Amino acid sequence: MAQVPDLRIKKQPTQGRAKATVEALLDSAAQLLASEGYAAVSTNRVAERAGVSIGSLYEYFPNKQALIAEALARALREVVGETTAGLREALALPDQPRAGIDHWMRAMVAAMEKRDALLRAALREVPFLWQIRELRELSDMLQQVAQEGRLKSSRVVHFEDPEASTWLLMSMVWSAILQTVLYRPSHLSRERLVHTLVDMVLKLL
Amino acid sequence: MAQVPDLRIKKQPTQGRAKATVEALLDSAAQLLASEGYAAVSTNRVAERAGVSIGSLYEYFPNKQALIAEALARALREVVGETTAGLREALALPDQPRAGIDHWMRAMVAAMEKRDALLRAALREVPFLWQIRELRELSDMLQQVAQEGRLKSSRVVHFEDPEASTWLLMSMVWSAILQTVLYRPSHLSRERLVHTLVDMVLKLL
DNA sequence: AGCTAACCTGAGCAAGTGCTCGGAACTACT
DNA sequence: AGTAGTTCCGAGCACTTGCTCAGGTTAGCT
Incomplete structure (x- = not known):
């Protein structure tokens, strides 16, 4: 059943805009999961939908699983x-x-x-x-x-x-x-x- | 939730060895799914574990989902x-x-x-x-x-x-x-x- | 104004994926 | 033995994925 991924968040945002970024990412991950299913959730799509670059996603989440888990x-x-x-x-x-x-x-x-x-x-x-x-x-x-x-x-x-x-x-x-x-x-x-x-x-x- | 894949089997095996091939494929798909989870089931791995070539797999199943469904x-x-x-x-x-x-x-x-x-x-x-x-x-x-x-x-x-x-x-x-x-x-x-x-x-x- | 830390960017990499296709090997039947 | 159909093979294509990294931008401080 594959090994346990690290589900913890990587870094807590401190500034306001960073908090908004994280919120946007979590929102679009949830939306994508709800409307199109797990297979449709790719990190690139989540970032795109959130209006945020893929690099920013990995600033806060160590991997895909941690994002969805959160x-x-x-x-x-x-x-x-x-x-x-x-x-x-x-x-x-x-x-x-x-x-x-x-x-x-x-x-x-x-x-x-x-x-x-x-x-x-x-x-x-x-x-x-x-x-x-x-x-x-x-x-x-x-x-x-x-x-x-x-x-x-x-x-x-x-x-x-x-x-x-x-x-x-x-x-x-x-x-x-x-x-x-x-x-x-x-x-x-x-x-x-x-x-x-x-x-x-x-x-x- | 992605569109509906075709889950029907492609061709029924007629000769004995072909039946054995299909059996081996189904067995190893089930084993892989049970022991390592859905993400670990790739068509290449299933064929390899069954001791069968990937081409043979697609002789009988139109796609991955049909194999697992069966x-x-x-x-x-x-x-x-x-x-x-x-x-x-x-x-x-x-x-x-x-x-x-x-x-x-x-x-x-x-x-x-x-x-x-x-x-x-x-x-x-x-x-x-x-x-x-x-x-x-x-x-x-x-x-x-x-x-x-x-x-x-x-x-x-x-x-x-x-x-x-x-x-x-x-x-x-x-x-x-x-x-x-x-x-x-x-x-x-x-x-x-x-x-x-x-x-x-x-x-x- | 200057400087540091926090934040963001996105081209692109390595590693896979599902699946095709041209041809070889085998089976069954005449 | 000849042959038509069935079965098998596996290199490799076209594409997607998760994720990195070198460099740019912004905020918050003195």
């Missing part, structure tokens, strides 16, 4: 942010499991839907995806939240094998959302699926 | 075969839902585990994966089986929104198996996860 990391950080915000709001809600879960699921769906093309390309085509720290953080965060939620409600919810159940439950929910957002058949509305998903989660608890 | 299709056909066999056996079992579901899940897990490296690479890296007919057939088959199963037991099982529920259920089961086989954390044994998965499916019905 562009994806940025999007993932936003998804994590919006998802945790949704969770906080859900926890602040009056104590009805249904309303809370519903609110949280919808926050996740909305966060991913905003970036669906980019995420689709990333999940299907980016070979070094799982080396991106932010992605592991996202799934770790979900697992952690789930395990905490289980501990809190350990008197209400009972699993035969709590650890395995929680892991599996979260994996299923996560991928159900991926399916719903990215690969949903056209005759099933998003609304129906989210509603049903909430039902199922409640059934499993 | 190698994957072959593996998927095997998975479909073993999965449906497992389902038939499960249906022949004495009428206990738990035993049947358990048997079927195990058949799917086993079929995929046999080819885990190849499937992992395919799912993570092959850009035109969803244009491969055999993959759509696999997911269609699962959905169909699930819908049929629901109709058969419509007096026992009741869903508020049957169609959406079944779709989501099957998606969740499928991806739970993918997770279990391909991305399982080391501290959770496969056995625990399969057992738990069967529990959850029963809960949802």
Whole structure:
């Protein structure tokens, strides 16, 4: 599976124009990936589209992978942010499991839907995806939240094998959302699926 | 996302040695994809590893994608075969839902585990994966089986929104198996996860 | 104004890629 | 043995890729 590339950024821009250059590069990398797929992302094209010379690209990123990794990391950080915000709001809600879960699921769906093309390309085509720290953080965060939620409600919810159940439950929910957002058949509305998903989660608890 | 490549095979081999050539090409394509990833699969390398000249490769496959698609299709056909066999056996079992579901899940897990490296690479890296007919057939088959199963037991099982529920259920089961086989954390044994998965499916019905 | 560090440029290199094509070798059939 | 079709060969073409480097431009300071 090829050796691990260096995904770290090379140099932090300090001046304002340099920051703009880096932003432009990350933007066009994300756009290109989302609209034309991984194979279409070449460093030359990214630089050209960003209105920046290819030399400048390599001033800040050690290689192509680091550029794409950073562009994806940025999007993932936003998804994590919006998802945790949704969770906080859900926890602040009056104590009805249904309303809370519903609110949280919808926050996740909305966060991913905003970036669906980019995420689709990333999940299907980016070979070094799982080396991106932010992605592991996202799934770790979900697992952690789930395990905490289980501990809190350990008197209400009972699993035969709590650890395995929680892991599996979260994996299923996560991928159900991926399916719903990215690969949903056209005759099933998003609304129906989210509603049903909430039902199922409640059934499993 | 680039335009659709022609994935059909170019010419069917008729003589025995030609069949052996095609087999060798498909084998080494699959091996290379499984062990080193999509980026490492170049037509020259595949031919070399197969002990065949590059010209021969293009005698049978119109382009690189068609070669890889056929190698994957072959593996998927095997998975479909073993999965449906497992389902038939499960249906022949004495009428206990738990035993049947358990048997079927195990058949799917086993079929995929046999080819885990190849499937992992395919799912993570092959850009035109969803244009491969055999993959759509696999997911269609699962959905169909699930819908049929629901109709058969419509007096026992009741869903508020049957169609959406079944779709989501099957998606969740499928991806739970993918997770279990391909991305399982080391501290959770496969056995625990399969057992738990069967529990959850029963809960949802 | 002068100077240093930060920033940008783009022609072009080395290393690949997918694929072609003219011809040689083999097989099957008369 | 003759021959038509099938199969195989591999040098090499046309092209793309990631990336370098020598030199120019701009910003921020004293």
